[in-house]
Amino acid sequence: MGFIANFKAKRAAKRAQSVYESALLEWEKENKVLNHALEIFTAASQGDEPNDQSLVQKKGELVLWTGQAIYHVTGRTPSRYSGSSQGFSIPLVAGIRYRVGSHSGTMIPGEEMQMDKDQGMVKLTNQRLIFAGPIA
Numbered sequence: 001m002g003f004i005a006n007f008k009a010k011r012a013a014k015r016a017q018s019v020y021e022s023a024l025l026e027w028e029k030e031n032k033v034l035n036h037a038l039e040i041f042t043a044a045s046q047g048d049e050p051n052d053q054s055l056v057q058k059k060g061e062l063v064l065w066t067g068q069a070i071y072h073v074t075g076r077t078p079s080r081y082s083g084s085s086q087g088f089s090i091p092l093v094a095g096i097r098y099r100v101g102s103h104s105g106t107m108i109p110g111e112e113m114q115m116d117k118d119q120g121m122v123k124l125t126n127q128r129l130i131f132a133g134p135i136a
Contacts, residue, residue, distance in 0.1 A: 040064050044126060061127045069122035071131055077110035 044062045055063060087101010120133025 037065070055123055055125075055130065057125070058127060061125050063123055063125050065124040067122055069120065069131060070116050071118040071120070071133060071135075072114050073117045074112060075115040076112055079110045080108050081105055082108055 041064065044064055057063070083103060083105015085101060085103040087099065089097040089099045091097050118131075118133035118135040120131060123130045123132075
């Protein structure tokens with residue numbers, strides 16, 4: 001192998017190692033979350049109750065997961081009016097005019113978009129999903 005081919009091979013190996021390490025890191029994060037979820041659901045199926053005293057629970061209800069969340073709502077940007085008119089205006093008295101003609105137009109609704117409404121705690125139980133924030 002020549003110098004340039006050896007350089008390209010080393011660079012490709014470094015790039016492949018970097019891609020592998022980032023994929024491994026992402027897999028380890030997902031594996032940790034899924035193992036934690038598995039522990040929670042296994043404990044809930046065996047009837048073990050977690051130590052969550054911040055929620056008044058119904059009889060037989062178990063808190064499975066608690067975490068931070070953002071409450072999203074669907075909103076719209078402001079609507080606008082697009083139209084035209086035809087005709088003319090007749091001056092009557094100083095600054096007062098009489099308009100003769102017609103006006104036509106349509107209202108164009110705003111664009112739909114997701115908006116963050118509130119940020120707070122979310123709790124998943126075996127019977128319901130609860131969001132608690134300053135607004136909601």
